[in-house]
Amino acid sequence: MNLLASIRIALRALRVNKLRSSLTMLGIIIGVGAVITMIAVGAGAQARVEEQIRSLGSNLIIILSGSVSSSGARLGFGSQRTITEDDAYAINREVPAVQAAAPALRGAGQVSGGNNNWSTAFWGVSPEYLEAREWNIAAGKPFGQADVQGSAKVAVIGETVSKNLFGDADPIGQVIRVNKVPLTVIGVLERKGQSFGGRDQDDVILMPISTARNRIMGAAQSKRRTVNNISVKVREDASMAEAEEDIRALLRQRHRLQAGQNDDFFLRNLSEVLGAREESSRIMTLLLAAVASVSLLVGGIGIMNIMLVSVTERTREIGLRMAVGARARDILTQFLVEAITLALIGGLLGVALGVAGSYAIGQFAGWRIALRPESIALAVGFAGVIGIFFGFYPARKASRLLPIEALRYE
Amino acid sequence: MEPPLIITRRLTKNYHLEGYPVHALRGVSVEIGAGEFVAVMGPSGSGKSTFMNLLGCLDRPSGGEYLLAGERASDLSGDALAAIRNRRVGFVFQNFNLLPRTSALENVELPLLYCGVPAAERHQRARAKLEEVGLGDRMHHQPSQLSGGQQQRVAIARALVNDPVLILADEPTGALDTHTSCEVMALLQQLNRGGMTVVLVTHEQEIASFAHRVISFRDGRVVEDHRIDQPNDAAAMAAQRQQELEA
Numbered sequence: 001m002n003l004l005a006s007i008r009i010a011l012r013a014l015r016v017n018k019l020r021s022s023l024t025m026l027g028i029i030i031g032v033g034a035v036i037t038m039i040a041v042g043a044g045a046q047a048r049v050e051e052q053i054r055s056l057g058s059n060l061i062i063i064l065s066g067s068v069s070s071s072g073a074r075l076g077f078g079s080q081r082t083i084t085e086d087d088a089y090a091i092n093r094e095v096p097a098v099q100a101a102a103p104a105l106r107g108a109g110q111v112s113g114g115n116n117n118w119s120t121a122f123w124g125v126s127p128e129y130l131e132a133r134e135w136n137i138a139a140g141k142p143f144g145q146a147d148v149q150g151s152a153k154v155a156v157i158g159e160t161v162s163k164n165l166f167g168d169a170d171p172i173g174q175v176i177r178v179n180k181v182p183l184t185v186i187g188v189l190e191r192k193g194q195s196f197g198g199r200d201q202d203d204v205i206l207m208p209i210s211t212a213r214n215r216i217m218g219a220a221q222s223k224r225r226t227v228n229n230i231s232v233k234v235r236e237d238a239s240m241a242e243a244e245e246d247i248r249a250l251l252r253q254r255h256r257l258q259a260g261q262n263d264d265f266f267l268r269n270l271s272e273v274l275g276a277r278e279e280s281s282r283i284m285t286l287l288l289a290a291v292a293s294v295s296l297l298v299g300g301i302g303i304m305n306i307m308l309v310s311v312t313e314r315t316r317e318i319g320l321r322m323a324v325g326a327r328a329r330d331i332l333t334q335f336l337v338e339a340i341t342l343a344l345i346g347g348l349l350g351v352a353l354g355v356a357g358s359y360a361i362g363q364f365a366g367w368r369i370a371l372r373p374e375s376i377a378l379a380v381g382f383a384g385v386i387g388i389f390f391g392f393y394p395a396r397k398a399s400r401l402l403p404i405e406a407l408r409y410e
Numbered sequence: 411m412e413p414p415l416i417i418t419r420r421l422t423k424n425y426h427l428e429g430y431p432v433h434a435l436r437g438v439s440v441e442i443g444a445g446e447f448v449a450v451m452g453p454s455g456s457g458k459s460t461f462m463n464l465l466g467c468l469d470r471p472s473g474g475e476y477l478l479a480g481e482r483a484s485d486l487s488g489d490a491l492a493a494i495r496n497r498r499v500g501f502v503f504q505n506f507n508l509l510p511r512t513s514a515l516e517n518v519e520l521p522l523l524y525c526g527v528p529a530a531e532r533h534q535r536a537r538a539k540l541e542e543v544g545l546g547d548r549m550h551h552q553p554s555q556l557s558g559g560q561q562q563r564v565a566i567a568r569a570l571v572n573d574p575v576l577i578l579a580d581e582p583t584g585a586l587d588t589h590t591s592c593e594v595m596a597l598l599q600q601l602n603r604g605g606m607t608v609v610l611v612t613h614e615q616e617i618a619s620f621a622h623r624v625i626s627f628r629d630g631r632v633v634e635d636h637r638i639d640q641p642n643d644a645a646a647m648a649a650q651r652q653q654e655l656e657a
Contacts, residue, residue: 005523016511320507323468324568325496325524327489403495404468407507 003337010338013310024306025346027299028386032350032379033357034292039375040358042285044368049281052195053274059099060132061244063087063230063251066265081226082264085209087254088126088230095246097238102129103227105212111205113165113176113185120161122178122205124212132231140172140187143208151210156187158202176205181215183207240269293382299346300386307339307394318398319406332399339391340384347383351376413480415575415607416442416465421474421484423460423630434460436630437474442609444575447602447641449618450611452627459580461627462611466499466578467491479575496524500569504581506561508553514540514564515549521572539567543597559590566597570606577601579610583617589651595620595644620644 014021065082088103095101105124110117123129127144130136143154155176162171162185171185192201207216213225234243244267251265311318318331326334355371362369423435435457442448452458463469464476467483470491476484483494495501500521508517518536527535540549543563553561562582569577579598583591599620602608610621618624619642626634 002526012512316507317509320509321520321524322492323466323495323501323507324521325492325572327492327524329489330492330524402469404463407468407503 003333006333006337007341009334010341013314013338014341017310020306021342024302024342025349027302028296028343028346028383029299029350029353031292031296031299032347032383033353034295035289035379035382036351036354036371036375037357037361038288038292039285039379040354040369040371041361041367042281042288043370043372043375044362046278046281046285047370048368049274049278051193053278059234059236059240060270061232061234061240061247062268062270063232063247064266064268065226065228066263081228082255083227083230083251085126085225085227087251088227090254091230091232091247091250092128094250095243097234097243097246099233099235100128100131101230101232102126102132103209103230104129105209105217106228107179107212107217109179109216111161111165111176111178113171113174114167114169116165118161118164120203120205122155122207122212122216124209124216125206126209129206129231132233134233135192136190137187138190139170140185142187148208148210151214152208153181153183153211153215154186155183155205155207156189157185157206158189158204159191160200160203161205162188178205178207179216183211240272244269296379296382296386300343300390303339303342303387304390304394306342307335307391308397310338311335311394311398314398315401315406315409318401319403319409322401322403323407328399331401332395335395335398336388336391339395340387343383343387343391344380347380350383351380354379412444414441415444415446415479416440416609417475417477418464419475421461421464421476422472423457423464423469424472433630435464435471438627438630438632439474440625440632440635442607444607445602445605447599447608447620447622448610449621449624450609450627451613451615451618451624453613455629456627457630458611458627460630462578462580462609465576465609466501467494492524496521497572498575500566500572500574500577502562502565502569502577502579502582504584506553506558506565506585508561508564508568510554511552513550513552514545514556514567517553517564518568518571520568525572536567536571539571540564542570543567557590558586559593562586562590562594563597566594566601570601575607577606577608579608581611581613583612583614589648589655591617592644592648592651596648599641599644 063083085103088101091098091101102125106121107124108119108121110119126148127142130142137156140156142156143152146152147154155178157171157176165171165176166174171188174185175182176185177183189202189204189206195201232243232247234240248263248267252263255264257264321331354376358369358371361367418438418440420437420439421435422433422437424431424433426432438461450458450461460469464471471484474484475482478494478498483491486494509520515533515536518539519532522532522535537549540546543566545560545563545567548556548560553564556564577598582598583594586594595617598608598610610617612618619638621638622641623635623637625632
């Protein structure tokens with residue numbers, strides 16, 4: 001008997017018991033729908049983390065001032081500034097694995113421009129900063145080495161600052177006052193969005209580090225030319241671990257630390273931190289999918305249950321089919337096709353439910369979702385496998401009936 | 411001379427019923443020639459149904475030998491037995507055994523489905539057999555829309571559709587009234603006149619009287635085997651009854 005005929009017999013048998021067939025399918029529909037929705041939600045979260053990693057810049061090491069001991073009391077990271085502008089320039093010069101190292105000096109204050117004012121953070125940085133952070137200029141131009149040497153009164157502003165001060169007007173060429181010091185806006189930064197801590201990365205003003213130190217913060221900051229942090233971008237082809245080692249050795253030497261002394265600085269490999277986050281969101285996706293698969297499994301058991309009932313109910317039919325020449329394998333095929341048909345129709349309806357469910361969650365919960373065709377294929381394939389797996393036992397039971405006993409079955 | 415269509419030699423069948431051994435057949439040796447019309451009779455428990463099932467390859471003997479059209483059917487595999495049931499034997503049952511919610515035409519097509527006949531040929535052959543049993547106008551009716559006699563004729567068409575060498579009828583009139591029984595027997599007689607070998611199980615003397623030969627069973631053995639030179643004509647009896655009913 002050919003497959004097409006088997007499918008037709010299966011569809012007929014399923015049609016006869018419409019309610020029963022639909023309830024059986026419901027298990028599979030919910031299972032497949034749940035798997036697709038959960039994977040979409042998990043993958044959405046994963047995509048978000050990946051995006052955050054990209055916004056941070058890859059191969060990025062941040063150097064922070066380390067803890068120092070003052071009269072026996074250990075103070076926290078950055079409690080005393082130990083890293084300097086010159087450390088950054090030394091790293092740039094002497095560590096071959098480093099592509100760019102940029103010092104950054106942080107300040108905050110009231111900024112005015114246009115007819116508005118805004119409270120924000122500003123950073124005095126070297127021109128390498130944008131390269132180290134993989135940050136581009138959206139309009140205008142960045143400042144250069146000459147601006148740093150001359151403590152030029154120029155600034156590059158983030159989108160949020162631009163919006164708050166100038167609205168939709170073009171900020172380039174406008175003058176902003178940072179703590180009353182007038183700076184000319186020469187560029188606008190590309191939008192970066194939120195950091196993974198939820199901070200708005202576009203609410204920022206960048207200016208030459210000398211400008212920040214000399215003109216805005218005043219002499220108090222300028223003593224040892226200390227900075228808040230140094231951003232280091234490691235070359236794509238270099239090893240992060242090696243670069244870290246070299247930077248550590250260089251800084252220890254520059255800070256004249258003895259062999260037994262602790263580092264007075266701290267290296268933070270941010271992509272590693274986010275890598276761990278990405279890993280955890282991947283595990284989350286797997287977990288969600290696993291939980292959803294349980295419902296698919298329960299749906300499969302439902303199919304098995306109904307198929308067993310069906311085999312018992314149709315024992316005489318099986319006997320008759322055998323009497324007119326059906327071989328054991330014809331009967332096996334018939335019931336297996338019936339189970340697979342149930343599972344696959346359920347699977348396809350489940351895909352519709354899953355896709356609709358994913359969009360609904362995206363709409364109403366405001367979560368990011370990522371529907372992947374491979375997860376849909378996986379769920380439908382899994383449904384088919386469940387049909388085969390849970391359909392096999394009842395089908396084999398049917399095919400092993402003795403014709404004479406099946407015919408006499410009451 | 412042509413060898414007999416059916417040869418059984420010391421055929422035995424034992425099985426266990428609730429732990430007790432049952433000797434359903436205790437050595438049955440029978441020969442039935444092609445074109446015969448045989449009635450198998452006996453009280454319940456005599457082994458006549460078991461004998462039928464063995465002839466139809468629905469069951470395997472415990473001992474002895476069974477040859478159908480020269481082929482040793484007693485030691486074939488399950489698939490080979492299925493093939494014999496499909497191509498060589500046509501079954502007619504007491505309770506018709508038609509598939510419910512399935513048209514007469516599709517019921518008749520069923521055996522052809524299991525030997526890979528293409529759909530168009532299946533329809534055509536099934537239609538021809540339904541016309542042969544006089545149900546050309548009922549092809550798309552479901553069993554529940556047909557009378558008992560019509561259902562049994564659908565079953566006969568199904569038995570005939572794969573051109574078997576043997577029709578096995580197990581109490582084919584058991585669920586029918588006398589008049590309809592006559593009609594069904596007339597159909598079987600008509601087939602037999604066309605050369606078909608028919609073996610019929612019955613416990614009614616009247617039904618057996620339509621056959622050419624009666625084999626009687628008791629306690630798993632053949633106790634009597636005799637020929638009827640002038641069997642009753644079922645068609646004539648049916649016509650006569652029809653007249654009586656109309657009168």
